[in-house]
Amino acid sequence: MNHKLIFTLVIVALCGNAFGQTLKYRVGLNYGKFNKEVGHEEVEHPLIEGLSNPNATDFTNSSNLGFEAEIMQLWSPKFETGIELDFSKFSGNNKVSPYYNYYLTPYMPPKADASASKIYESSALNVMLNLRYYLVPEGSVNPFIKVYGGLSFVAAEFNYEDQSVWLEGEAGILYAIGTENSDDPREAALCYGGGLGFDIPINERLSLYFDGTAGVIGSDKVDGIPNFDYVLDGESGLARLEPASGKAFITQFSVGIVFTSGKNLGLSKGGGGKKSGVKRTGRTTSKRPFYRQNNR
Numbered sequence: 001m002n003h004k005l006i007f008t009l010v011i012v013a014l015c016g017n018a019f020g021q022t023l024k025y026r027v028g029l030n031y032g033k034f035n036k037e038v039g040h041e042e043v044e045h046p047l048i049e050g051l052s053n054p055n056a057t058d059f060t061n062s063s064n065l066g067f068e069a070e071i072m073q074l075w076s077p078k079f080e081t082g083i084e085l086d087f088s089k090f091s092g093n094n095k096v097s098p099y100y101n102y103y104l105t106p107y108m109p110p111k112a113d114a115s116a117s118k119i120y121e122s123s124a125l126n127v128m129l130n131l132r133y134y135l136v137p138e139g140s141v142n143p144f145i146k147v148y149g150g151l152s153f154v155a156a157e158f159n160y161e162d163q164s165v166w167l168e169g170e171a172g173i174l175y176a177i178g179t180e181n182s183d184d185p186r187e188a189a190l191c192y193g194g195g196l197g198f199d200i201p202i203n204e205r206l207s208l209y210f211d212g213t214a215g216v217i218g219s220d221k222v223d224g225i226p227n228f229d230y231v232l233d234g235e236s237g238l239a240r241l242e243p244a245s246g247k248a249f250i251t252q253f254s255v256g257i258v259f260t261s262g263k264n265l266g267l268s269k270g271g272g273g274k275k276s277g278v279k280r281t282g283r284t285t286s287k288r289p290f291y292r293q294n295n296r
Contacts, residue, residue, distance in 0.1 A: 022073070022260070024072040024073075024074060024082075024261070026068075026072060026082075026259075027257060028067070028256020029067055030065075030067065030086065030254040030255075031063045031064065031253045031254075032064060032088035032089060032251070033062070034090040034092065034122070034248055035061065036248075037247060042229060042246070046230070051114070052099040053096050053115045056094075056098035059094050060092055064088075067086075069084070070084040072132075078134045080131075082132070083127075083129060084129075084150075086125075086126040087124075088252060089122070090250070091119065092224075093117065093118065096117065097114060101227070102175070102225050105228055109174060111167075113165055116160050116162065116165050117162060118159065120156060120224025122155060122221065122223070122224055123155050123156075124217055125152070127151050128150030128151075130146060132144045140201070141198055144198065144211075146213065148192065148213070149191070151191065153186035153188055154177075154187045154222060155178030155186045159172075159175075190218045191215060193213050194214070194215070195211055197254075198211075204260070205259055206260075207258045207260070209256045211253070212251070213251070213254075214249070216247050216249055217248045219246070220248070226243065227246045228241040228242060229243075
């Protein structure tokens with residue numbers, strides 16, 4: 001079984017008992033930023049250095065507005081878990097593009113201008129399990145430590161900043177995945193990370209929420225460009241460019257509002273709601289006030 005599917009099932013299993021407990025509901029906005037790729041570095045083609053413009057700069061990455069929603073379960077005053085649906089956006093641009101291995105692959109459109117200014121826009125739809133530990137619960141300000149893990153579904157586009165570079169009749173995109181300009185679906189990847197945050201109670205039911213996190217998305221597409229390694233076969237002496245895995249290091253700031261439900265919503269034993277059993281009908285009598293007669 002695919003390890004990503006297993007991870008999804010674990011999230012569902014861990015949070016499946018959330019109903020019938022004290023639940024909290026959070027909605028908010030986030031600002032995500034791609035910082036760099038970490039882990040395995042792309043093995044560059046030997047011609048890359050000579051082909052690159054000496055004045056080339058890599059992307060200047062910017063923060064972008066996304067949104068998120070979460071259902072949280074409070075297990076104790078200090079510990080809670082949550083299932084979060086998160087949509088994060090990332091983008092960047094450069095004035096003089098360096099030469100990438102991707103430019104030497106058959107996937108790069110022919111006659112493309114390698115040095116022209118480029119932009120990328122990407123997004124990640126994340127399904128995550130959050131764990132928070134509150135350092136000082138039930139105060140006027142409640143700081144916490146947060147860790148998370150889950151699945152990201154990544155979409156990205158890579159293109160010229162100035163669309164007039166394209167000549168009439170040429171393709172209008174340098175690379176795309178998971179967007180309307182691509183036939184390929186979003187790429188699934190593991191994501192994980194952690195951070196710090198706090199909430200500020202407004203009243204018994206509402207509170208303001210803030211957190212800042214740093215994490216990893218296991219995809220090389222977050223910066224818009226797929227990675228390729230230069231591989232030289234020692235026996236045959238033939239060289240080729242092979243797709244290479246990469247991981248994106250991202251940071252994100254979130255702000256939102258949290259609504260806390262009443263305890264034991266009647267969906268589990270000991271709850272305050274309706275209980276299962278024989279339906280009670282009829283009326284009581286003054287002689288037998290604790291006995292309910294059936295209506296005739």
